[in-house]
Amino acid sequence: MSFRLNHVHVYALVHNKEVALFDTGLDISGSFDLLKKDLESIGQDIESVRVIYITHSHGDHCGMAGLIKKESEAIIHLSAAADESNRNYSQTDLLILKMKKFYLSHGLSEHQVDNTIEVFSATRNIVAQFKGDYCLQPNEIREFGAWQFESIFTPGHSNGHICYCFRKEGILLSGDTVLPHITPNLSPDLFDEDFRPLENFLASLDKVASLPVGKIYPGHGNVMGNVQARVQELHVHHAERTQLVLQCLGTTPKTAFQVALGVFGNDLPDFDKFLALNETYVHLLDLKDKGIIKEEQDGDILVYTVQ
């Protein structure tokens, strides 16, 4: 990938001449050919893909689902929330309006919002249009050849995120819920005000930690053992982040963006400021829900104050 994450994993299960894919990679120049080549290296091809299981609706994970389906008639599985999110975020004009309203109200300037929309739109161009064929239920058991796996609903990094658990083998395909080295980015769902990214994410981590798995195959990065230790690190990270957000909020009312600059510093490109604002906002939202801070309208913008 051209983004900082550098790569995304596509996992394949093979049974006779049939393939199940878990995530698809993104639709950028060369990526479809690369997937083809990789499948050929294990004696398969795109036409052998029977089923696609998607972890979540971010473009790097589902961007090629539509292209693969075109050549193989593969059945695309995902959660109903991920399918809806994919539909919502494809409505470019509405999305731009929502982004403008949300990010201006949280303290970004017009110029910063415009730059952010430009970069964000590019991240949507990596998704070839598709819609899901089958919406998975929580803890649904699916089979492929001799393999059996279960859909574990793990919202947080994205509304509608699913991990796939192979209980017998003690393996979890974790998508972006648990990653090595980096903490999965948390951001609001602009189409669902009730979505609580941080609260959901922490609960999903506990769900993952309770699974009988010894190995995690993440969406990015290397295979991880010691699942509980990684989950604990992510909990500690967010507990510390919450404290830092409160510290940067201080005693005077501030916008989410002002707090974000305190947490992440000012020396960031516009798109990173946008990510910093998202991360800060989900912590402020959680603190607001817990009654620790309050949110008030000040003209066109929203400010936060410790209660």
Ligand SMILES: [Zn+2]
């Ligand atoms: Zn993601």
